[in-house]
Amino acid sequence: MLVIMQILQNPSCEIPEDCPYLPGRPKSSLSFLARNIKAEELNRLLTRGWRKFGPYFFQPACPGCRQCIPVRVPVADFRPSRGQRRVERKGHCVDVRFGPLRITERAFEIYREHSLRRFGEEVDRDSFLMHFYFPSGPVLQSEYRLNGRLIGIGYLDRSSEALSSIYFCYDPEFSHLRLGTLSVLHEISYTRQLGLRYYYLGYFVSGSERMAYKDSFRPREHYNWQSRCWRNPEQADQCPAE
Structure with a gap:
């Protein structure tokens, strides 16, 4: 059909x-x-x-x-920087899995706490479900676990040539693991494993502290x-x- x-x-x-x-x-x-x-x-x-x-x-x-x-990263050309390799070594204890969408109460707890503590935003369950569990096309999610406990979760679109990061959130108690950077490194690696060309990081705004981490992923392309x-x-x- x-x-x-x-x-x-x-x-x-x-x-x-x-x-x-x-x-x-x-x-x-x-x-x-x-x-x-x-x-x-x-x-x-x-x-x-x-x-x-x-x-x-x-x-x-x-x-x-x-x-x-x-911004997007041509994954075949990407090589992690020295600092990014340190993040990978520090996060070696984190178990990372990619798979289909799966709703859990813990995922909403992480999203709610991440939004409140990092951005001062109150979020509700309905918006959480609409943003991430009402797929309009091919999507998947990533789960980051430490000793079996979910500490981070990511959502990605999959196109015919790329993975595109929709959103990533994590338990603020584990900020020392730099899970935001770690997630990008794993998602770039997974994009390469799937045989796709690009990993989309979303938008980059020069001078924005919230987006400064994106500047470290090179080479990359700007639109x-x-x-x-x-x-x-x-x-x-x-x-x-x-």
Whole structure:
């Protein structure tokens, strides 16, 4: 049976609100709702700078600002830095598994505590389920356990060419393990194991402390909103072949 992507709500611009990354600036998004996304369709959206939570697809549409830059890692070329190798050694005791979506009470507890302690945000179960357990396309989750206890959980989209990190959260009590960086390293490795080309890190905002860790993953490619192509920011400004 042929499955066709279903648009639930056509693209529209949202009402501006305060930017969480650049204080004093307005934030707005172009967004739409969809389901039944095939891997090839998702890949086209990712290569054009779109992100998603469940059926909600979005990209920045901020007045006079293009500071949110989509970034991706060509996994065949990635080599961990010395600091990242230290994170891997420190986290060798963490058991990491990738698999299908699986709802647990512990996963919600981690998400709620992570949101509250890191960002000062109160979250509810309904939004948690809608964002991560209402899949609109191919998705999977990663689980990070220490001595059998779940301490971190990640959600990823899978397109025909890439894995894309939707979100990762962890128990703040284990911040010393640098689980955010550890998760990216494992997800890049898993992308390579699957034979895919790219790992999408989401958006990068220069000068944002919350996104500073993304700057350490190299080589990487940035999406240029004007030319609509991807390039390595450390090389000449030209469009590589897709």
